[in-house]
Structures are given as C-alpha cells and as structure tokens.
Amino acid sequence: MATQATPAGGLRRLPAWPRRYLLAAVVAAWVLIWVFVQGRDTLQLGGAELTPLHVSVNEASEVIDNSRNENPFFLYFVNYIRLFLDESVTFVQALISQPSFGRPLPVVGWLGVVAVATAVALLWGNLRVALLTAIGFASFGLLGLWEESMDTLALTLAAVALSLLIGIPIGVWAGVNDRFDRLVTPLLDFMQTMPTFVYLAPLTLFFLIGPASATVATVIYAVPPAIRITAHGIREVRPATLEASTSLGATAWQSLRKVRLPLAKRTIVVGVNQTIMAALCMVTIAALIDAPGLGKTVVKALETLDVGSAFNAGLAIVVMAIVLDRVTSAAGRRVEDRHRAGRSRGPGRRRAEIGAVLAVTGVLVYLSHVYVWAAEFPSEANLGRHVRQGVDAATLWAQDNLAVYTGAFRNAVSYGLLNPFEALLTGSPWWLVGAVLVAFAAILANVRIVLVTAVCVALLVALGLWQDSMVTLASTLVATVLVMVLGVVLGVWMGRSDRVDQLVRPVLDAGQTMPPFVYLVPILGLFGATRITAIIAAVVYAAPVAVKLTADGIRGVAPSAVEAATAAGSSTWQLITKVQLPMARSALTLAASQGLIYVLAMVVVGGLVGAGALGYDVVAGFSQLQLRGKGLAAGVAIVVLGIMLERITRTAARRADAETHGAH
Amino acid sequence: MTVSRIGRPRAVALLVAAGLLVSACGGAKVGESGSGAAPAASGADGKKDCGAVNIAINPWVGYEATAAVIAHVAEKDLGCSVTKKDLKEEVAWQGFATGEVDAIVENWAHDDLKKKYIDDQKVAVSAGSTGNKGVIGWYVPPWMAEKYPDITDWKNLNKYADLFKTSESGDKGQLLDGDPSFVTNDAALVKNLKLDYKVVYAGSEAALITGFRQAEKQKTPMLGYFYEPQWFLSEVKLVKIKLPEYTEGCDADAEKVACDYPLYDLDKIVSKKFADSGSPAYDLVKNFTWTNEDQNLVAKYISEDKMTAEEAAEKWVGDNPDKVKAWLPTS
Numbered sequence: 001m002a003t004q005a006t007p008a009g010g011l012r013r014l015p016a017w018p019r020r021y022l023l024a025a026v027v028a029a030w031v032l033i034w035v036f037v038q039g040r041d042t043l044q045l046g047g048a049e050l051t052p053l054h055v056s057v058n059e060a061s062e063v064i065d066n067s068r069n070e071n072p073f074f075l076y077f078v079n080y081i082r083l084f085l086d087e088s089v090t091f092v093q094a095l096i097s098q099p100s101f102g103r104p105l106p107v108v109g110w111l112g113v114v115a116v117a118t119a120v121a122l123l124w125g126n127l128r129v130a131l132l133t134a135i136g137f138a139s140f141g142l143l144g145l146w147e148e149s150m151d152t153l154a155l156t157l158a159a160v161a162l163s164l165l166i167g168i169p170i171g172v173w174a175g176v177n178d179r180f181d182r183l184v185t186p187l188l189d190f191m192q193t194m195p196t197f198v199y200l201a202p203l204t205l206f207f208l209i210g211p212a213s214a215t216v217a218t219v220i221y222a223v224p225p226a227i228r229i230t231a232h233g234i235r236e237v238r239p240a241t242l243e244a245s246t247s248l249g250a251t252a253w254q255s256l257r258k259v260r261l262p263l264a265k266r267t268i269v270v271g272v273n274q275t276i277m278a279a280l281c282m283v284t285i286a287a288l289i290d291a292p293g294l295g296k297t298v299v300k301a302l303e304t305l306d307v308g309s310a311f312n313a314g315l316a317i318v319v320m321a322i323v324l325d326r327v328t329s330a331a332g333r334r335v336e337d338r339h340r341a342g343r344s345r346g347p348g349r350r351r352a353e354i355g356a357v358l359a360v361t362g363v364l365v366y367l368s369h370v371y372v373w374a375a376e377f378p379s380e381a382n383l384g385r386h387v388r389q390g391v392d393a394a395t396l397w398a399q400d401n402l403a404v405y406t407g408a409f410r411n412a413v414s415y416g417l418l419n420p421f422e423a424l425l426t427g428s429p430w431w432l433v434g435a436v437l438v439a440f441a442a443i444l445a446n447v448r449i450v451l452v453t454a455v456c457v458a459l460l461v462a463l464g465l466w467q468d469s470m471v472t473l474a475s476t477l478v479a480t481v482l483v484m485v486l487g488v489v490l491g492v493w494m495g496r497s498d499r500v501d502q503l504v505r506p507v508l509d510a511g512q513t514m515p516p517f518v519y520l521v522p523i524l525g526l527f528g529a530t531r532i533t534a535i536i537a538a539v540v541y542a543a544p545v546a547v548k549l550t551a552d553g554i555r556g557v558a559p560s561a562v563e564a565a566t567a568a569g570s571s572t573w574q575l576i577t578k579v580q581l582p583m584a585r586s587a588l589t590l591a592a593s594q595g596l597i598y599v600l601a602m603v604v605v606g607g608l609v610g611a612g613a614l615g616y617d618v619v620a621g622f623s624q625l626q627l628r629g630k631g632l633a634a635g636v637a638i639v640v641l642g643i644m645l646e647r648i649t650r651t652a653a654r655r656a657d658a659e660t661h662g663a664h
Numbered sequence: 665m666t667v668s669r670i671g672r673p674r675a676v677a678l679l680v681a682a683g684l685l686v687s688a689c690g691g692a693k694v695g696e697s698g699s700g701a702a703p704a705a706s707g708a709d710g711k712k713d714c715g716a717v718n719i720a721i722n723p724w725v726g727y728e729a730t731a732a733v734i735a736h737v738a739e740k741d742l743g744c745s746v747t748k749k750d751l752k753e754e755v756a757w758q759g760f761a762t763g764e765v766d767a768i769v770e771n772w773a774h775d776d777l778k779k780k781y782i783d784d785q786k787v788a789v790s791a792g793s794t795g796n797k798g799v800i801g802w803y804v805p806p807w808m809a810e811k812y813p814d815i816t817d818w819k820n821l822n823k824y825a826d827l828f829k830t831s832e833s834g835d836k837g838q839l840l841d842g843d844p845s846f847v848t849n850d851a852a853l854v855k856n857l858k859l860d861y862k863v864v865y866a867g868s869e870a871a872l873i874t875g876f877r878q879a880e881k882q883k884t885p886m887l888g889y890f891y892e893p894q895w896f897l898s899e900v901k902l903v904k905i906k907l908p909e910y911t912e913g914c915d916a917d918a919e920k921v922a923c924d925y926p927l928y929d930l931d932k933i934v935s936k937k938f939a940d941s942g943s944p945a946y947d948l949v950k951n952f953t954w955t956n957e958d959q960n961l962v963a964k965y966i967s968e969d970k971m972t973a974e975e976a977a978e979k980w981v982g983d984n985p986d987k988v989k990a991w992l993p994t995s
Contacts, residue, residue: 062780065761066785200755201752201754201755201758204755204758204759204762205758205761205762208762208764209749209751209755209759209762209764209765210764287750288723288750288751288752288755289751289752289755290749290750290751296750299723299750300750302870303723303724303725303728303869303967304725304895304966304967305870305873305874305877306967306970370693371692371693372692372693373692399878399881400881403878403882410831411831414831414832415831418831419831419834517870520870521870521874524870524871524874524875525874525877525878528830528875528878529832529840529864529866529867529871529872529874529875530830530831530832531831531832532831533871607865607867608867608868608870608871609866609867609868609870609871610832610864610865610866610867610871611867612864612865612867615867616844616865616867619844619867619868620844622752622754622844623752623753623754623843623844623845624754624776624844624845624847625754625776625777625780626776
C-alpha cells in the first residue's frame, strides 16, 4: 500500500475516538438544520420529466446511431472485432453445445466434456476438485440442461479468455507504472459500477445481435478484476527482492519476467477466479440480447413466473460457478505450493500421470464423438422436474404462510428506519446534504477525498437527478448496514471455525451467482414491490463478499495474540470483541467498502422490484427511446455515488490500517 | 490422493481397455438414422423458396404465442428456416436497422420507435394489425370489486384511498405502476383527476403479477396498472377501473391527460428489406390475424399447461386449420 502516498494535506490526523464524536456532531447539526429548511431546494424531477442535459444526450446518441454506416471506425475496426468474436464463440459452441459440421450433435458429447473438464481439474488442481468437477458437470445433464449449460460455458470461456488476454498485460503495466495505474483506476470503477442496461442496447448497434455483443458486455464487466488483481500482485512483490535482482544487473524487462511475474503468479490466479465469477454474473442480462444459454431459460421461465424452472437453471449457473471457482483456486494453491516447495516430486511420475490422464480422456472424448449414448445426455436421467416441483411447493408454502410476518417486518423497517432516513436525505436542500458529505470526507479521509466528494456532489446536481440519487443513497446505506451486520456475524463465525466455513461458503457463492430474479419472485410475494425487496436483493448479493472478507480478516489475526488473550482468561465473547474484531479492523472497513460497491451493483435490479429512483430510471431508459438520455444520466449518477462512497471508505480504511499498524 | 497414486497407471490402462471394449460393443452411432435429433427437413415439397426468416421474440408470453404460431406455419407449410431471436423491444427495432431482424409480430404502439425507424430511417414498414386489441388501465383484484362494488368507478377511488396505503406511498393510497416498457400517463392522471394517490414504480411485470396474485390470495388491497391480453388474467380475473372515457386527442398533452388509455391496435412491423424480398413468409406475416381469445388460449398452453411455445403452436394450428389456411399466400 506504499504506492498511494496520501498527501498529508492540511488536515491534522485525529486519534480514533474524537472522530466518532465529530461524526455524531455533524449528523446532529444536519438534523437540526433540516428541521428549519426542510423541503427547500430539493431538486425534484418527475418520472417522465427531462432536463435539457437528458434531451441533448438523446440527440447525441441519435447522431452516433445514424452515422454508423458511413463511419470508417465501424466499417473497418468494430466489424472485424465482431466477426472475430462471433466466430470464436460459434466455434466453441460447435465443439460442445450445438449441432455442427453436418452432424446432428456437437463434436464432443457430454461424456467427453465431463472427461476433459475432470482431466483439467486433476492436472492443474487435485483429486478432490476433479471429483467435484465430474459431479458438477454431470449435474448439468441431470438437471436436464446440458445443451444450455454448454452454451453458457462456451460464452463464459470465450469472454474469460478475452478478458485475460486484455486484462493481464494491462494489469502488469498498471503494476509497474504508477501513473498508468492512476489513469486506469477510475475507468475500471466506471466499468464495474455503470449498469449494464445503460450500454446494452447501444452495444448491439456496434456489435450486432449475437454472441459478439454478449461477449463484449461480459468482458466490460469481467475485465476490471483481472486488471486490478494482476496489478496488485505485481506491485506486491517485495521491494527487497526487486532490489536484489536489479543489483545483480537485471534489466527492467528481465526483472519483470524472471522475478515479478513468477512471484505474482498466485495473485494472478485469484484474478482469473474473480474474472470467471464476474462473467457468470452477466449470463441472464446477456440473454436479453439473445445470448444463448442458461440465461434464456431463466428469462423465459420468469415470463410466466415459473420460479421452479428459473431456479433449476439458476442452480446450474451456481454449480458452474462453484466448480470453476474451486478448480481455479486449487490451481492457485498448487502454484503456491510448488513455488514454496520447489519441484520435489519426480518428473517421471508426473509425466506418467499426465500420460495416463490424457489417454483416458482421449478415449472418452472419442466415445462421445462416435456413440449416441455418450454424446447426448440420457433424457431419462432428468432430475430437473423434481427440483422444479420442490421449489414450487416451497415458494407456495412461504408465500401463503409467511406473508403476515414479512409484512410486519417490512413495515417496521420502512417506517422505523428507511422512511425517516429517506425523508432526511430527500427533504434536505441539496447544498446541506453536499456539505454533510464533504464534512464526512474531511473527518474520515483527507483533502484529496474532500475535493473528490465536492466534485461528485456537483456532478449529481448537474446530472439533474439529485432527488432520485438521494432516494437511492438512502436505500443503499440501509442495505450496506444490513450487509455489515451479516458480514460481522457470519464472518466471525466462519473465521473461527473451518467446518462452518466449509458449510457456509457454497451458500455464499450461490448468493453471488444465482440470478437475482430467481429468488426475487418469492421475495416479491412476501414483501411486495417495495424498497425493502430491493434492499434484500442487494443484501443477498453483497453480503457474501463482506462475509468472506471479514472471515479472512479474523483468520488473519496473529495466533499469538489469540493465545495470549486466552491464556489471560478472556471469555469467547471478550476474545471476539476485544481482540479479534479490533485487530481485523482494516479487513472490516474493506468489507464495508466492497459491500457498498456490490450493493450499488444491484441498484438496477432494485429498480425492477419497486425501489424506483435511479434504478428505475436506468431500466426505463433501456425500454423507452425518449428516456434514453435520462437513463444514461442515471447510470452515471450511480457511478458517481459509487466512486464517492468508495473513495471515502477506502481512504478511511487505509487510515485505520495505518493507525492499527502504527500503534504497535 | 497419495495412496492411490502408485496403482494408478495400471488402473488407467484397465479403464482404457474397458472403454475400447465398450466401444467395440457399439451402441447407436452419431449421425446414423434414429439417433435422436434429426436435421429439420427444409424446403418441403418444392414450394416457392422461402429462405431464412428472423423473428424477434419480445419477452412476454402473448408475444411468444403469436410468434410461435407464425414460425410454426412458416416452417411447416412454407418450408422457411425460422430463427427466433430473444430481444427486448428497443433492441429488436434496432435490428431492422442492422438487418438482423425481419419481423416484430406484436407491437404495442411505440410511436417514438415508429417515427425513428419507419419515418426517418425508412428501414421498417408496418405489416398491419394482428387482430389483437390491447387494453391498458388500472385494475383491482376480483375480491375487492366484489366487496366494494362501487370501487370500479374512478370517482370513488378517493373514498377508498386509505385502504391502499403502504410503506411506499406514505399517507396517500398506492397506485402500483408497472413495466417500464409501457408508456404511462399515471402520474399526470393522478394529478389531473385530483386523486389522493401516489404512483409507485414496481419496475417489472413480474413484480406486478406477484403483487396481484398475493393481493387476491391474501385478500389485501391493491390498485395497479395492467393490460390485456395477458396470460395472468386467465388465472385471476382482475377488474378494470372506469376512468373518464377516452376521446380522440384527449391524451395529446402528456401533462394534461385526464382520460383513459386508448384501445391499442396491436400491429406487426417488418423490415423494409423483408417486405421487398417477395418471400412467402412476408405474405404470411402480413395476412396473419387472430383474436384475443386465440392468443389467450395459446398463452395458456404455455403459461399454465407448461408446454413449450412450439408444442403450444403445433396444438393450436392442428385445431384451427381454417384460420391458418386464410393466412397462407395464394400462389
């Protein structure tokens, strides 16, 4: 973290405790002023109203639309990229999912695909993940979704390959060059928080309807983690190691290739892993522009509110995510082990092993190419129906029996927490909220962040969506608080017990990759089309990250500190509250800041289930031509909110980190 | 994993041998007759060549019903090879410009898109009505209409506003608006009719349907924006609220609207290229017309009887040969 030397600025660093009182004082002052100036300068804008900015954005996008056919950029550049992408995806589809080369079935049948995947897991990972892979891939067939799963796999693999091809070199560059890093970081923030709906329709103008557009949409969302984590890995290589290599006369290129890259390999594998997860998040959205695969099944099922079928397909996506995650993680660990242990195992045995695995795989692939039983998944072994029926029954039961309680819960949270908070944010004049945000930045972060915050506030006003932004901000913050409550409770529990970790982790993965609408339909039945439904969706998606980061932090607390506290006779409760949580403070702040970004990623989904405000603006912009400009502005507003909140929390985290370390 | 490693190569050899044995025993081979998915027969009995047709599929069941029936007839009777593309409306219209969509077979007004692609860019043309009439309006669940018979007149809505209060609408009644794809005048309507209601944006059809379904089941009040033809109405027969009657031009100024929505004539839009191609599939799309009951039936096959769109279309076409015959191009 030495790279981003925070300008020491004019702000004096305050010790931890008065800061809390300062924040409280700001909030108190805010409420007090609000009482008097309530309802003034709130910059309201109705659902169908537009500002001149929105109209001119509309016009600008028309101009681009219309010049498409004459513009050489499209004719000679974009078209070739599109052709290349379409061909690559179609090729992978021909191999594993679609009838091809004059055959009624793909080149490699189910048995062959299962065999290849298992072999990959075995050779790069270990026996355990190989087993998991075999079961996971077989389950696609058992759920009755073999072809759809293979389409999704084809698209995901193409998008991931492309993301890595672009992401790793850029990441390396950002890792060695700080200036370039500062240049790309805001761009990456933009790519990660800009709602896909905003650019989905224009994308099909450039790349046409089909796999190419779907791939590009996926890459836009999946490439940032690849770049970020690679850069992080390269930067993390200890300066001492680098100095040693430089003093031995290595050129910059040599020390990059021989020292930095090998040492960063493990981190880069983590990047691969995150890229895959991000790519799988896009499956359902891409289905709206005719991307083949499981996403279509989900979208189709939801047209008739067929939760069972949607869940079935969602389950296949989750299984795919878990398998790919575990295999890449195992590969990463293997790289690390080998790095630590050197090459201990005899190369002879390894070679024999590889040979054997390849031979078996080869035979199975051949069988699946030639024989129908190995090519087409037997339809008798279809358990999907049972999954569907089970889920339907459970949904019905919950909606019939729990609605009374969930209604009470909804009203309690809405009236007790959300409505007052929202009234405070939307009822305050814009300048008051702006001043409060700037004050928060000043107390928690530093001068640079104060400037960033001021610019962000000005942007929100300029975008003409101030009030909608405040409604969204209120829900976002409430959701983040819930995320952190869950994050701390589950995170501590997982961090203290490996068994719990093993049990809970797949559930967390499911929360991150299950397409939201699958669980949103039952939740809509329970909570209605309300902001609470949107908040729950956000919590389901964002809590896993916060939980995982917190658990990591708890596990990272030095064992000696824990032992010392136990020896001194602390109870478990004392141990958690006095030792483990305080020492994991920087992890907790990181969890909060990541949780917040993930909550913001769900703003648009929230707009689909009753949250209104920015999320709805984006969705409406995607659906109605005259609202396109407003939708784009709303998308930018979400990004601006994200950047502002992320910068404040991240800088606060870094400060907390520095203080914890400084205290020792 | 270390224990089993020594024996593995031998075990593997066994497996390979076993595998080869199985392959020697056989089983049906891919590509031989009777091997499941046979390639679709195209260009049946030498009729006029139809070629490829790209039909956009917008994401709602009624649309899918219409598209499936047209696709079925085009494939079986005209020997076309039909590609269905799942697209949101705006993206589908864009497809006319990029040449990737030939037909949209159920269009709800979308005057802005018509202006852009039919009048300005001249890449699309209208192919006439589908025969379906689209109704948009405010609805309440049937139990409410039964218990409060006068609720279906807008003039009485203020009397019942208290019933419709929710956590989202504060001290006013809630009017749940729906899918962002549809133009709504509801905010203006509420204001101009001086109703004590607040428009809350549900944001999706799924949210609206779930809302109405629960409202009927749990007997909770709900007032929301909805439309027909829609498959859900065969499950719960929602009751429409009477708003001040629509007259020509009463909705001209979006800010001052104080009347009901017009009856929409749902139509078909095709690309200029497709219309000029002389393909028999174009004639089929142009001639196609059926009633709301027809569409509701096919939609019911899909949504309630859980048939695939293809199965549903096949069943309906089998049951209605006369209607289908009228659509076929006269050669």
